[in-house]
Amino acid sequence: MSNFIKSLIASLAVVLTFFGFMTESPYDKPIDPKNGGDPFIVEADSEYYYTYTTGGGIDIKQIKSPESAEVIREKTVFRAGEHGTDYDIWAPEIHKIDDRWYIVSCAKFKEDAVPKGSMPEGKETDFITDYYRYSFVLESKTEDIFGEYEFKGILAPDGLNTIDGTYLKKDEKLYFIYSAYMYTGYQNLQICEMENPYTLKTDENGKHNCTVLSKPDLYWEKRGWSVNEAPAVLYKDGEIYLLYSASGFSSDNYCLGMLTLKGEDVTNKKSWCKSLTPVLKHQPLREIYSPGHCSFLYCESGEIYMVYHANTTYEFDDSPRLTYVKPIEFRCSKPIFK
Numbered sequence: 001m002s003n004f005i006k007s008l009i010a011s012l013a014v015v016l017t018f019f020g021f022m023t024e025s026p027y028d029k030p031i032d033p034k035n036g037g038d039p040f041i042v043e044a045d046s047e048y049y050y051t052y053t054t055g056g057g058i059d060i061k062q063i064k065s066p067e068s069a070e071v072i073r074e075k076t077v078f079r080a081g082e083h084g085t086d087y088d089i090w091a092p093e094i095h096k097i098d099d100r101w102y103i104v105s106c107a108k109f110k111e112d113a114v115p116k117g118s119m120p121e122g123k124e125t126d127f128i129t130d131y132y133r134y135s136f137v138l139e140s141k142t143e144d145i146f147g148e149y150e151f152k153g154i155l156a157p158d159g160l161n162t163i164d165g166t167y168l169k170k171d172e173k174l175y176f177i178y179s180a181y182m183y184t185g186y187q188n189l190q191i192c193e194m195e196n197p198y199t200l201k202t203d204e205n206g207k208h209n210c211t212v213l214s215k216p217d218l219y220w221e222k223r224g225w226s227v228n229e230a231p232a233v234l235y236k237d238g239e240i241y242l243l244y245s246a247s248g249f250s251s252d253n254y255c256l257g258m259l260t261l262k263g264e265d266v267t268n269k270k271s272w273c274k275s276l277t278p279v280l281k282h283q284p285l286r287e288i289y290s291p292g293h294c295s296f297l298y299c300e301s302g303e304i305y306m307v308y309h310a311n312t313t314y315e316f317d318d319s320p321r322l323t324y325v326k327p328i329e330f331r332c333s334k335p336i337f338k
Contacts, residue, residue: 031069031323032050034322035322037293038092040091043298044145049062050323055088058077066297066325086110088133089105090106090107091165091230091293093105094145095167095197101139102140102198104155104197108130109134117130117131117160117161118161133163135156158208158210160180160181164231165178176191176192178191179227186215186226188216191266191267218276220277220278221257227246230293234304234335237333242261243257243279243306246278249293250316256278259272260272280337291310291324294306310324
């Protein structure tokens with residue numbers, strides 16, 4: 001983006017704010033000015049806990065509030081090199097299920113530590129080297145989120161590599177939703193039922209019953225390269241929405257799409273309706289660019305916040321991915337993203 005266009009956008013923002021067409025919001029600024037790739041925040045007993053991608057491990061930080069990432073205490077609960085992991089520890093999430101904490105994340109594993117994964121074949125996918133990248137799960141040994149964790153194993157449905165995994169709950173059943181390559185070089189969203197938070201359910205033949213829920217088939221999902229990744233589940237008044245990131249993360253066109261559950265069977269692609277346009281994309285007047293990889297913070301007060309990362313400049317290489325938080329508005333239980 002040229003300096004002239006940047007100046008024009010900045011000037012327009014000032015004018016719109018002056019005349020009341022654009023109200024500056026405290027949620028326009030990142031809560032963490034230094035970190036924030038793939039952020040996740042959870043509340044427990046009126047305290048807030050924050051994690052994000054560091055690459056070299058998994059850190060949990062107790063922070064002041066959803067509006068402030070001021071650290072009260074912190075702990076590294078997992079490091080690259082442990083349990084066969086090599087590097088690229090990405091997208092950790094912290095979930096309380098029953099009386100234990102579960103951390104689901106993904107990593108590049110050492111080749112002698114895990115089986116070689118299933119990947120697309122063909123010349124067009126020669127660039128893909130993710131044969132040993134898998135999701136994995138940690139389980140807390142106690143109810144203390146800062147306590148010790150046990151490595152429970154990888155999640156590889158029928159040997160498929162997976163990234164950006166999360167949980168979905170419906171009708172007392174637990175599901176694993178993740179991003180993976182399949183058949184061709186693009187990333188798509190898939191779902192698999194679980195026996196428990198660290199074990200995928202299998203059929204009588206020992207196979208996982210996995211379903212592709214969404215693939216990048218709209219133009220705004222194919223910029224840079226074709227991507228559906230980073231699923232995040234939003235619940236409201238019995239309705240279920242599935243947010244995801246689309247297009248290449250460094251393509252300057254990263255954005256958020258959404259699926260809405262219309263049927264009863266979450267594993268049936270026909271039960272989901274895809275929004276035809278992004279629900280959140282560049283907001284140049286607010287200097288928020290390439291928003292993506294969101295998660296949802298459910299507060300004990302009843303408020304729901306979207307937690308996501310974005311850049312502060314149009315050019316990806318000129319700014320880090322920082323953590324933003326904004327409250328979600330609902331109209332007839334449908335989320336409104338501004």
